[in-house]
Amino acid sequence: MNILLIGGGGREHALAWKLKQSPRVEKLYCVPGNPGLASLAECVALDITDNEALGRFALAHDIGLTVVGPELPLTNGLVDHFTALNLKVFGPSRQAAQLEGSKAFAKGIMHKYNIPAAASAAFADAEKAIAYIQEQGAPIVVKADGLAAGKGVVVAMTVEEAIAAVTMIMQDKAFGSAGNLVVIEEYLAGEEASLLAFTDGFTVAPMIAAQDHKRIFDNDQGPNTGGMGTYAPAPVVTEAVRAQVTREVLQRVVDALRQEGIIYKGCLYAGLIITEQGPKVIEFNARFGDPETQVVLPLLNSDLVAVMEACVDERLADITLEWANQAAVCVVLAADGYPGSYTKGDPISGLDRVQAQGAIAFHAGTGCKDGRIVTNGGRVLGVTAVANDIQAAVAKVYQAVSEIKFAGMQYRNDIAHRAFNRK
Template sequence: MRILVIGQGGREHALVWKLKQDPRIKEIFVAPGNGGTAGIATNVPVEVDDIKGLVNLCIQEGINLVVPAPELPLTLGIVDACRDAGIACFGPDAYAAKLEGSKSFAKDVMYAAGVPTAEFGAFDNYDDAVAYVKAKGAPIVIKADGLAAGKGVVVAMNMTEALGALEEIMVGNIFKDSGSKVVIEEMMEGEEVSCLAFCDGERALLLPSAQDHKRVYDDDKGPNTGGMGAYSPMPLVLENRHQEILDLIFKPVLEHLKKEGHPFKGILYAGLMLTKSGIKVVEFNVRFGDPECQPLLMRLEDNLLDLMSSCIKGALYKDKINVSDDVSVGIVIAAEGYPGSYKKGMEIKGITEAEKLADNKLKVFHSGTKLENGVLSSTGGRVLCVTALAPSLDEAIKLGYQGVSCIDMPYSQYRTDIGAKGIKNQK
């Protein structure tokens, strides 16, 4: 079997690493890939938004399965294009992918399906948005409607911040077309948790819970990022709450999309808030999260190819996903200055030493890296995700940071408190 994984981040490296363990898979291509995937697969210079180029690559290389990892190719219709070409593709079609591509669309689906979420208003007119914010007051949440690489959300604690965010997004055009429309929500208070499920159009199988760390600095300070680390499971959402979440969130959404003629197949990611009044949806993604994917795949014991194939066929073949009882923690090493401006081209050393700390229990997944003439260097804001597996959260955190200490990269930064909320919630 020949597989194409689309993307170039840590999530993509983790997917290739997991799929590579299946002896039925003869070759894996990655478009465009990174320094980590270069060592275990074949990187090809096709960008994630080049739908025609990706399909042509599949035809040329005889690809049997396409795995689009980031949201952009999904929202651009890679699944539809592959279907037209007779190629299996793991993910939702372009219509269902609007659950992530448009926050207002996702809100409309939630309301139609009866899924609990924050009160909101959607606006494509700046003056109307300002009037709504003034009427509601602060704190309030301002979101760019379209894709913004995880950075299009502002939690405004006062009116100055709220109006400033609206001006930047709708007048300053910092997110381009993605900010031509905004969703304005009431601010929900509580613990956030990531719940991901394999979906076959009708049924959903939940993976273990995970908790992401979005802010760039310790204690959840600083601007939002694509994610600075994650761990699994999150103590407040263990397996005894899976059925509640399936009934409340996933089943109604799957039923609604099936009625619309676009059954959701692939990974549905629900970002949830555990509020005093119950579980509410913050947002939907239509693919694996990054960095949640890395700890989750470290724990996954079932065959990933079989799970993906059964979703595409519309027939999940089991009732429960098997995972390790161990806890996993992923710690992101980023370039200094991220998510703002940062340097590139820093040489990276120490990965081999880190992975020797614990055979099969510690893996360094590459995000923004390239391998050229035997030298590994940085190319992006998030560079590596050091991911550890251990019997307890304390031990996983300790092992993960031991791995981080082995890495040598100038002008780098990382949070020192990944998993600390989990320790607190355990107590």
């Protein structure tokens, strides 16, 4: 069949790489794609928010399955539009995607249906939000309600920091209309982890737990980013924790949405913190994580197309996911200045030598200039390696990273450090 993949980052490169392994795939198209994806798919220059144009393309090219990568097309109703055109599409509807698109909506569902999460309150008025912070004290967490490219969250260690965050989000409009509402949450102590799952709106099939590294510098220092690297499996998510999260978080939220009249199909991402009282939800995402996808999918032995079709057709209960008994590590190579303003257009060398090290370089923010691959985003590449255990995967991935060069390249040297500390 012909498949259409929506998106153009590292997550989509990893999805394309896995989709192409299926014997079901005849032709893969990607909108808009990137230079790395171009070796796997035909890249098409369309706007990912133009539902009408995407629908016309899918009908004209006999697309049998569309896979939506980023959150924006989901909250923009792309799945609803394709469903109305009788096109198969993997991803949640606009209503279901509110689980990511509105933190206040997600919190409302969690509180109503007893899904373990931080205590919180939502405010449309900055003065009321500040009064609440002064009453609660710090540390405390301030979140923009809407989509903010993974950057609309401030973990404030002082009341002053929290108030500054409210001012930045609500009054300075650092994230535009995403900050019309803020959610103030209690600070939870513990180790973070991500557990993604496939779901058809009834059955939930969890993937292998991963752990992201959000801070820009080693030892979790510096500002938050979209993610500087990840590894799987994350040992903090024991079999007992995984079973508890599947039962009390993933299955419960899918059932809750169904009770609200919403059938959630696609990938459901639970961002967790493992506290002394047990796992609690930090946030939900309505799609594959980035860079979690880059370590989870290389460990999946099952045919991804078959799994996605089962989600769309509400027969996921018939599928058994098969996983490699291995470990995967991804190190993100970022541009100079990221997560602030960064340079673009710097030539990248050494990509041809990564494969020789047994690793994969997933393109996240690259472009083409005069026939050369150049930097074109904050997170430029995600280098991933798979091995029999975390230690071997770490050694393998950093050997591959050492082959790549571009001006101002920055990356963390301690990806998977918590796994080592735990061992």
